Amino acid sequence: MLSLAVSLKMNPANAPLTRRTFIQNGTLVLAATSASSLPLYAANADSELCVGLVTDLHYADKPAGGSRHYRETLGKLEEAALQFERDQPDFVVELGDLIDAADSVATEQKYLRTINQKFSSICNSRHYVLGNHCVDTLKKQEFLDGVGQEKSFYSFDQGDYHFVVLDSCFRSDGVAYERKNFKWTDANIPAEELEWLAADLAATAKHVVVFAHQRIDVNNSHGVRNNAEVRNVLEKTGNVKAVFQGHSHQNDLNDINGIHYCTLVAMVEGSGAANNGYSVLRLAADGTIRLSGFRNQIDRDFS
Numbered sequence: 001m002l003s004l005a006v007s008l009k010m011n012p013a014n015a016p017l018t019r020r021t022f023i024q025n026g027t028l029v030l031a032a033t034s035a036s037s038l039p040l041y042a043a044n045a046d047s048e049l050c051v052g053l054v055t056d057l058h059y060a061d062k063p064a065g066g067s068r069h070y071r072e073t074l075g076k077l078e079e080a081a082l083q084f085e086r087d088q089p090d091f092v093v094e095l096g097d098l099i100d101a102a103d104s105v106a107t108e109q110k111y112l113r114t115i116n117q118k119f120s121s122i123c124n125s126r127h128y129v130l131g132n133h134c135v136d137t138l139k140k141q142e143f144l145d146g147v148g149q150e151k152s153f154y155s156f157d158q159g160d161y162h163f164v165v166l167d168s169c170f171r172s173d174g175v176a177y178e179r180k181n182f183k184w185t186d187a188n189i190p191a192e193e194l195e196w197l198a199a200d201l202a203a204t205a206k207h208v209v210v211f212a213h214q215r216i217d218v219n220n221s222h223g224v225r226n227n228a229e230v231r232n233v234l235e236k237t238g239n240v241k242a243v244f245q246g247h248s249h250q251n252d253l254n255d256i257n258g259i260h261y262c263t264l265v266a267m268v269e270g271s272g273a274a275n276n277g278y279s280v281l282r283l284a285a286d287g288t289i290r291l292s293g294f295r296n297q298i299d300r301d302f303s
C-alpha cells in the first residue's frame, strides 16, 4: 500500500498536515497517498492480519464474451483499490486468471502490464496464484516475470499465520502448462509439489491459510483432478484453517474434514459496478477468520 497510515495513539507528531482522517476499528487514523511513503504502522486492531483478495479478473482489451466483461475489470479493480486503501491490508492476493487469452504473446504481455500496473498500485506486498488463463498464451516464466514473482508455488509467514500459494497448472502427466499445451479441465498438483506441501505444513505450528486457483473441494471440471490426494495432505497436520480459491466464478463453500474451502466470485462476471466482487480477509491470532465481501461477494465467518 502506498499510503502512510499512522495511529494517533502511536505517532501523532509525525502526521503531515495534508493527511485525510478516518475512523478504523475505533481508532482515528491519518492517511495520505504518497509514492515514497511506506506503512509505519498497520491500522488494524491488535495483531489481526488484513488481506485483500481478488480473483478471475480476466483482463483483456476486447469486447465482452457472454457474461464476461473483460474491459470493465479495470474500473472494478479501481473500486476494490479504494476499499483496500481504507482497510490497509498487510498484503493482497490475486487468486488467478488475472488476464484472459490474447491472440499473441505481445498483446497478452501488454494486457498483463496494464492490469498489473493497476494491481501493483494497491499494495507493495502482493501474491499471484497462477490461473489456467494466465498461462494460456504466456509461458509460466513469462507470466511470473511480468508480475515480478519468483515462484509459482511457495509459502510465507506473517503474524500468527502461515500462508501457502499453490500452483495447479500441471497436466496429469506432470507436464507444466506452457502456452496452448493443455486442456483447462486437466488441472493437477504433481507429486513433487505435494511432497513440498507435506513437508512445508509439517514444519509450521501456525494457523495455515491456502490460496489456490483451481478448486480442491470438487470432482467436477473445475476441480483439481487429484483433489482428494491434496486434501489428504492438507488435513494431516490439523493446522489448515481455510483454502481460498477461484476458477468457477461463483460463490461457494464446502467444509470438508475441518477445512473451509471458500470459492470467491469472479471480478469479470457481469457488467456495471454492481457486478463487481472482491473481499477483505481478517485473520485473528486465535484462528478466527472473517471475510468481508463487497458487491457480489458473500461474507464468510469462520470462527
Ligand SMILES: [Zn+2]
Pocket (backbone or CB within 6 Å): 056, 058, 096, 097, 131, 133, 247, 248, 249, 266
Ligand atoms: Zn476464471
